[in-house]
Amino acid sequence: MIEGRYFPPASSAVTSAVLSGTPEALRLQETGGQEPMMPVLQSVSDPVAGVPRKFTFADGGVFEAAPGADVDGFLGTHKSFFSRLTRFEANLKYIALAAMVTIGLLFVAYRHGIPLLASGAAVMTPAPIVAAIDFGTLETVDRTLFEPTELPEKRQEALRALFAELSFAAGKKGPPLQLLLRKGGKTIGANAIALPGGTIIVTDELVTLAATDDEIAGVMAHEIGHVRERHSLQQIYRVLGIGFMVALVGGDASQLVDDVVTQASAVQTLVYSREFETSADLYSVDLMSRVGRDPVSFVDLLDRIGKDDEAAQETYWFSTHPGMKERRAAVEKKIRELAGG
Amino acid sequence: MNTNEAVPLGREARRELSFSFTGSATEYFGIWIVNLLLSLITLGIYTAWAKVRRQRYFYGNTWLDGHNFEYHARPVKILIGRIIVLGLLVLYNLLVLISPFFSFLLIFYILAFPWILNKSMAFNARMTSYRNVRLNFRGSYWGAFFSFIVMPIVALVSLGILAPLASRYAYNYIGRHLGYGTARFETQAPLKALYGNLGATIIFVILAAVVCGAIGLALSAGIGSFSYGDMGDEEFARLLASGPLVAGLLGAYVALALSYVFYAAGVRNIAYNSTTLDGKHRMTSNVGRLRYVWILVSNLIVTILTVGLMRPWAAVRSWRYLAASTGLLAAGPLDDFVDEAAPEGNVGAAEFFDIEGIDFGL
Ligand SMILES: [Zn+2]
Numbered sequence A: 001m002i003e004g005r006y007f008p009p010a011s012s013a014v015t016s017a018v019l020s021g022t023p024e025a026l027r028l029q030e031t032g033g034q035e036p037m038m039p040v041l042q043s044v045s046d047p048v049a050g051v052p053r054k055f056t057f058a059d060g061g062v063f064e065a066a067p068g069a070d071v072d073g074f075l076g077t078h079k080s081f082f083s084r085l086t087r088f089e090a091n092l093k094y095i096a097l098a099a100m101v102t103i104g105l106l107f108v109a110y111r112h113g114i115p116l117l118a119s120g121a122a123v124m125t126p127a128p129i130v131a132a133i134d135f136g137t138l139e140t141v142d143r144t145l146f147e148p149t150e151l152p153e154k155r156q157e158a159l160r161a162l163f164a165e166l167s168f169a170a171g172k173k174g175p176p177l178q179l180l181l182r183k184g185g186k187t188i189g190a191n192a193i194a195l196p197g198g199t200i201i202v203t204d205e206l207v208t209l210a211a212t213d214d215e216i217a218g219v220m221a222h223e224i225g226h227v228r229e230r231h232s233l234q235q236i237y238r239v240l241g242i243g244f245m246v247a248l249v250g251g252d253a254s255q256l257v258d259d260v261v262t263q264a265s266a267v268q269t270l271v272y273s274r275e276f277e278t279s280a281d282l283y284s285v286d287l288m289s290r291v292g293r294d295p296v297s298f299v300d301l302l303d304r305i306g307k308d309d310e311a312a313q314e315t316y317w318f319s320t321h322p323g324m325k326e327r328r329a330a331v332e333k334k335i336r337e338l339a340g341g
Numbered sequence B: 001m002n003t004n005e006a007v008p009l010g011r012e013a014r015r016e017l018s019f020s021f022t023g024s025a026t027e028y029f030g031i032w033i034v035n036l037l038l039s040l041i042t043l044g045i046y047t048a049w050a051k052v053r054r055q056r057y058f059y060g061n062t063w064l065d066g067h068n069f070e071y072h073a074r075p076v077k078i079l080i081g082r083i084i085v086l087g088l089l090v091l092y093n094l095l096v097l098i099s100p101f102f103s104f105l106l107i108f109y110i111l112a113f114p115w116i117l118n119k120s121m122a123f124n125a126r127m128t129s130y131r132n133v134r135l136n137f138r139g140s141y142w143g144a145f146f147s148f149i150v151m152p153i154v155a156l157v158s159l160g161i162l163a164p165l166a167s168r169y170a171y172n173y174i175g176r177h178l179g180y181g182t183a184r185f186e187t188q189a190p191l192k193a194l195y196g197n198l199g200a201t202i203i204f205v206i207l208a209a210v211v212c213g214a215i216g217l218a219l220s221a222g223i224g225s226f227s228y229g230d231m232g233d234e235e236f237a238r239l240l241a242s243g244p245l246v247a248g249l250l251g252a253y254v255a256l257a258l259s260y261v262f263y264a265a266g267v268r269n270i271a272y273n274s275t276t277l278d279g280k281h282r283m284t285s286n287v288g289r290l291r292y293v294w295i296l297v298s299n300l301i302v303t304i305l306t307v308g309l310m311r312p313w314a315a316v317r318s319w320r321y322l323a324a325s326t327g328l329l330a331a332g333p334l335d336d337f338v339d340e341a342a343p344e345g346n347v348g349a350a351e352f353f354d355i356e357g358i359d360f361g362l
Helices: A071-075 A081-089 A092-124 A127-144 A153-170 A204-209 A213-228 A231-249 A255-290 A297-306 A324-340 B025-041 B047-060 B075-098 B100-126 B141-157 B163-177 B191-226 B233-273 B289-305 B311-324 B347-356
Strands: A002-007 A015-021 A026-030 A041-044 A054-057 A062-065 A178-183 A192-194 A199-203 B015-018 B062-064 B067-071 B128-130 B133-137 B178-180 B183-187 B275-277 B281-285 B326-330
Touching: A015 A062, A081 A092, A081 B025, A092 A231, A092 B025, A127 A199, A127 B075, A127 B100, A153 A178, A153 A213, A153 A255, A178 A204, A192 A213, A199 A204, A199 A213, A204 A213, A204 A297, A213 A231, A213 A255, A213 A297, A231 A255, A231 B025, A255 A324, A297 A324, B025 B047, B025 B311, B047 B062, B047 B067, B047 B075, B075 B100, B075 B347, B100 B128, B100 B133, B100 B141, B100 B178, B100 B347, B141 B163, B163 B178, B163 B183, B163 B191, B163 B233, B191 B233, B191 B289, B233 B275, B233 B281, B233 B289, B289 B311, B311 B326
Parallel strands: A178 A199
Antiparallel strands: A002 A015, A002 A062, A015 A026, A041 A054, A054 A062, A192 A199, B015 B326, B062 B067, B067 B128, B128 B133, B133 B178, B178 B183, B183 B275, B275 B281, B281 B326
16 A cells, blocks of 8 residues: 555646555545546656656556655565666665776776777778778868979889888788878978878978988888778777767766866877877888888988977877887887897 | 645635755765666666666656656667767768768758757657646747747857847747646746846956956966976977967856856846746746856866766756756646647657757756
8 A cells, every 4th residue: 555646637636645456456545535546557657766656547647656655565566677776876885886896997998998999990990981081081181281292203103112012011901002192381291191091191391301211111101000000990989989988977967067078088089199109100110120121210200300399309198199209219119129029 | 735725715825936956966976876887888778778867866856846847758769869869970970071071961950950959849848747747849940940040140140249139039939839738838038137137247257257367377377387397498488478378268268158157047047037837827047147157167176176976966966056046936726737748859859959968958
């Protein structure tokens, strides 16, 4: 027997009432009413802390159990998922445990789960989509940033031969590699860019700035590393993953909190991108060693590019690339490893 | 608790009723952390159940005149809505990634926005009940188009001078199309009061800009001296030169966000106070604008400092304040409302607004 109050179908009128019988054969007695009603039960609201349970009947009438009434005892639903969950949520010991497990899980998901899922998703992304991204990006950057190359035909030929040598050594696994030469102009300057579908753009300015072919080859190998290890796709998926995690944690957050957390995670993706740069550097060292070229010299070229930019020397929280000192140290360490092993 | 109908005078008595929230931060922390844990383990699938549980906790512990509110959405429907919305968002972003040309799809989004808004409002209203009677929303496409696309543009072009007019249209539109069973709401926000609110906001903006700018400046000077050791003198000089600019921009951004909260709280008061239900009951709202700004700011700071762990406390705090600041001037007992069939809305539209963080609730 449960005490409570009763709302007739589709009405906000209320009378106090008592519900008895069994869930299959209910008897509802309104206070002061003559005959008890025999409503057919349609659903009972799940338990949530502090919220009265409501029995909805087939005709639209609602019986609201008084606070604290033993509805689970009446229905025999002690062991239902939400009844257990409600008891769990109210137990300080359990929620302290849940908090610790959640923090641990968030940390693991952030450090390992998202990168793992991102690299899996990057491998599984269909080749036509990747090729389409290349095509679209190239169209845009050609229209807005680049100009046609002004290098002499012979020099272009030599660079293509150099690239062919490297891409042959890099192997066929992954998107087909393609070299494009462009003039960077004022905005881009000396630079090299790898698109996810295997298109690698090297600017005239970079070629001119290089002292030897090995320097250019090293940069090309670095970009090939980005393509082969699918860094840009991974980056996209990681950003998505972090966005998803932020949405999970701040699911009920107000816009203000959301904004702040999103900004903070945007900064965090820069750290990810530094990780990719280091990885591409190491790939370059490995590939250059295999074709018998000098694996360190590209760092000299990067040094020269960064010369007029003092900030490039150090790694800051906001940098997309690791600082030059750090890069050189990592490259030299890798070379020693290769020599030792 | 219930007005005795045998006393005829009770029908005429005007009662000042206040909303109240009876939940607690500790209680909600349990629900929140379990929701988070299960959502993580299920890779996000449980978020639909988590949302329903959160809404049921907040609605269910909100009381008016001895009765609570109830949230009725079914988690499976929410999940389907979320999957559809996420699918569309991913598809759109993929298309833009392939070619920026696809940004033109935004035009369709703008054209669809009034429809999405109406369907979302209808769904959320339909999922809310009080005393066994549900809310409902019957929007019109062009009404929404005018109030939520044309007027915001007008407000923007007029550099905010016509913002009160836009606010008036937005709230009047929502109020006019909202219903409680067969009874209708009606909102007629007075323009004069809205302009008064704008004036107060302008004073607030100036004060906020000064305070935020000063704080930003102090912070940037602090950071500058802190990292002095790592940098050459030249670099340090450059940072010092750009510091005030960065601080100014940051301060301006924060000041703008705070001013928006201040302004919106004022508009809420005016709009609620000029909203009637069934032509006789009147809503009331007396949110303290500065107080509300302070609550949100301190919530944000506490949430960040505790890496999110105090988020449940913050959520309960602001909800409780808003509930306590809201009331109903009832012209009699609230037992004669009748529910009716009404448009069910669209769960996908509602979830789109939820995911994009668009909220007209305040
Ligand atoms: Zn790189």
